[in-house]
Amino acid sequence: MSSEISIEALLKRRKKGYSLEAPFYTSDEIFKLDMEIIFGRHWLHVGVEPDVAEPGDVMVVDIGKTSVIVMRDDDMELRAYHNVCRHRGARIVLKEKTSVGNLVCSYHQWTYGQDGELLFAEHMGNDFDRKCRNLKKVHIRSVGGLIFICLAEEAPDDIDRMAAAIEPYILPHDLKNCKIAKTVDLIEKGNWKLTMENNRECYHCVGNHPELTIPLFEYGFGFAPDGTNPKRMEHAAKYDALVQSCHTGWEASGFPSREIEHLTDTTGFRAERLPLDGAGEAHTKDTRSASKKLLGSIAERKLGALSFWTQPNSWNHFMSDHIVTFSVFPLGPDRNLLRTRWLVHKDAVEGVDYDLNRLTEVWEATNQQDADLVEISHNGAISPAYEPGPYSPYTEPLVEKFTEWYVGRMAEHLLGKQAAVSVAAE
């Protein structure tokens, strides 16, 4: 009856330009493979340097069943370790955020240094070789202040290329000298890929995001050319001209702005600085800055928003006065956690330089609206009547690129590099 089909077959027959077949959103088996392949072997966006600003600061990040200690050591270096004691496996750090000297397991007080070395383990006797029991390391890397980790033995090395390409865009916003004004965790009741697909298009914005569409231009994320509607074509042409002139001006002032796209890389990413509507300053309800203190040495408020999207799990918006970052953590086939951080200049004072509600209200509202859309998408995908539907070639090409990246990455690991290419080339 319920005929089973292998994930390999599903990957091979994936139809370009269409949403994925249901098992990619609903199956426990594919979810396990997603965690093993996508989240187990790629660079993941997990936070920002201000999460661990001071020596000894620790943040725990859970990637599925894997718990990771992200910390800053006394030499201000970033470190990451598996949060598993080498004695009987207890979790070592229990709080999401804390500050430590050494890392001490509460079960039997095994004590590890900031470099992961086992310093102390009582009652183990003279034959015990402490050196074999150091904490297991996790790859960690800051890209312009955004923290990425990789759980694989060998991490993809193209993160160097991403860093080289994107840091000139990000560094002027001086993320390292920001502070986190607020972090919000939102559980989305759908597969993590539905959250990512939702993020990769703004076709749904006009009908669902009354707050976000104040600063965002409707034409900024594609539209179908429609000869029968000359007014619309006119608006679109005006928008294109605006983007060109903004880019030219910003780049002349030292703010790289033009699109860079490497969405098919192993460490896939894309970035572009886009003008905003109204005052053009920020993702706020009045389109003006949310914080009086501008970031780094920025003097110009009207910088639009530099957006930086990474595969598989993030998007980030850098404005002249604040930064918003988003990390997606899958919790199950039908559930994921979206962690959003709002950052302002580290010297900005709440209530004086910025109002917290004004800073966060657009994205708090938008995130909830998106969570609702992800939930109704997931609830549709579980129906036996669901079948893949067509992406708009005009408003959803980036959804297709996310999906293609996902299919390609899965295929490379499950079918081998050769096959992955032929899947992508179909």
Added chain:
Amino acid sequence: MSSEISIEALLKRRKKGYSLEAPFYTSDEIFKLDMEIIFGRHWLHVGVEPDVAEPGDVMVVDIGKTSVIVMRDDDMELRAYHNVCRHRGARIVLKEKTSVGNLVCSYHQWTYGQDGELLFAEHMGNDFDRKCRNLKKVHIRSVGGLIFICLAEEAPDDIDRMAAAIEPYILPHDLKNCKIAKTVDLIEKGNWKLTMENNRECYHCVGNHPELTIPLFEYGFGFAPDGTNPKRMEHAAKYDALVQSCHTGWEASGFPSREIEHLTDTTGFRAERLPLDGAGEAHTKDTRSASKKLLGSIAERKLGALSFWTQPNSWNHFMSDHIVTFSVFPLGPDRNLLRTRWLVHKDAVEGVDYDLNRLTEVWEATNQQDADLVEISHNGAISPAYEPGPYSPYTEPLVEKFTEWYVGRMAEHLLGKQAAVSVAAE
């Protein structure tokens, strides 16, 4: 160890006259097959015409993972569609009950007409063929005002025979001109078949249903002949005589009453009008009508209760003044939803013609008592010590018929028509 046995083998070795083996009540795999075969390919009782009384009225019905839009179009026809947008699969109607002009998906505003045709989808370009993206239809059929749907490509055609046989019984109660006085959803913590088995006998009534046994005669659902208890035999004989005389009288007045039974049909059903105790009018605590306004053109209050049972998932009681309908929706191997509706004449006024509590109290109490019995049955069935026990040949023959129908339907789909017959004939 835990030796596995196939459902095919379990079906073949099912012992007549005994409850089912545990996996039929507890296994995830068999639950999936139940949803695919029983709930995926048979006519299901999902509501009543007054649920969607007006043009544009919509009711969403969830059958396992399948969400169905049941609606009345502007021509007063019933329509049913899969509640899945043909774009990226979002659920279209989110509320359980609403009223619409067109069906609009909230994600990207794809808009479908009441006939299911895709009328509007922006940004899809000139190559996009809208006709391939109409809503998927679901079979829908009213039988005397009771709404049945079927999720299969081809629906069993013997529903025509059921309609022809049962409508003369039901139509005098004029269900279409009733209104729903109350709908109650109750989660029962047991397999849906335990709920159905519980419904198919009244052996448990005397010990568990103090309210229901006021209007119901103890002898109405069978008893063991007991030569040693002459008083009981006398009561039973009296009851039989009462049924005969009632049937004769009611049929003479135009109310078909005698048992019709087609419990082995694909669309299995059974009906009979039975006298009630006391005043004989209704399932109320004083056995008198709950509503002053009688249904349709009925003039006689003392019509007993016409009961209409359908496979796999309903029972219904039609009295002179009100109707009670019950639909069972499986939620998991160990959980189902029982939806009960009480209907009165559409012109009856609450507080004037009927008291809502009096109308519903017998079945609200009875449903909860049955839910408790279903839960203790399920909790017993999960025990490794459980084994099928014997049904009483006197009080549980209709339980056996339900179980046989289930086994026969599963066998036909899993083993083929030939085998199904031989299973049933064993």
Added chain:
Amino acid sequence: MSSEISIEALLKRRKKGYSLEAPFYTSDEIFKLDMEIIFGRHWLHVGVEPDVAEPGDVMVVDIGKTSVIVMRDDDMELRAYHNVCRHRGARIVLKEKTSVGNLVCSYHQWTYGQDGELLFAEHMGNDFDRKCRNLKKVHIRSVGGLIFICLAEEAPDDIDRMAAAIEPYILPHDLKNCKIAKTVDLIEKGNWKLTMENNRECYHCVGNHPELTIPLFEYGFGFAPDGTNPKRMEHAAKYDALVQSCHTGWEASGFPSREIEHLTDTTGFRAERLPLDGAGEAHTKDTRSASKKLLGSIAERKLGALSFWTQPNSWNHFMSDHIVTFSVFPLGPDRNLLRTRWLVHKDAVEGVDYDLNRLTEVWEATNQQDADLVEISHNGAISPAYEPGPYSPYTEPLVEKFTEWYVGRMAEHLLGKQAAVSVAAE
């Protein structure tokens, strides 16, 4: 990808002296086998005779999906039956504790005597053979007032040896003439074996149990000899001398005290009476008795604590004034229930002879601390980065013995007796 490995292979390659591989703590399949083999075929500690003190007293015990009626009949004998009606499988006794004459199923009033015989079943007709429908029996056995049951067809017979060895230790505490002052159920969020491993060592006590370490000597559960710390060696030597002198004194007074260990038996167990710190009387915060009335004919308060550990699921502490018993009931791979009972002399009056809070506070605190440790152990074991770590040869030998017993029992049933021996001998 996710390479699967059989439990047989995991058992065979288990490395002595190390914690188990992750699937033993996390896999659904191994949990099912644990329930089938360990909890389905061994003697389980489920309560104490005072749980069912009077004729007709009933206690329901749930072992996974199996519900058992434990009762005392009118002849004061202990009886145990599967809590499943032989008609349609309903649970018969619904409350955790009650008192009955006969056992009556609430569904259709099938009635069983205290000996399990079906006495009454209406409507079943003349061909019905009641004798085939008696309740299914479960093995039950009191060992010094502690109640053990076994779900297997044939129970391991070495419980006789355990009883013969341990009753001289227990009987002076006269458990049968105690009353239960309090029972507390605590859900521990980890595999049941992690709860047992936690119980089998006190390496974690100094860092986690501020209350328990008041009466308990640090050296009572092993330590690593450390020539470089002469003070510690001196303390340890003193402690050994104390144990020797206490044992000598207590045994002379008729209280067997020296260690008996049969941890590799099918019905594995271990016992020893150990001195306590301070006043040496009880597991209380001031180390003095919690109850004024001493147990049985005990006259000496300072008897330390007789500890009696059984495989797979209990530990018990007998003091001069009170007894504390612990039973572990697995609920899932990641969850178990710890039921703790505090018993005092049956004539002791709360508020007069004992203060309930003082009686229970040490173990209530300790249990919660251990539950937290079990949870962090489980959360570590689910990480792909977890691998078995070394037990301390000085402080964790009894953890190793529990683990060896578990591996040996599983191997005997899955690989045969021959293989079990060779696994154990590796």
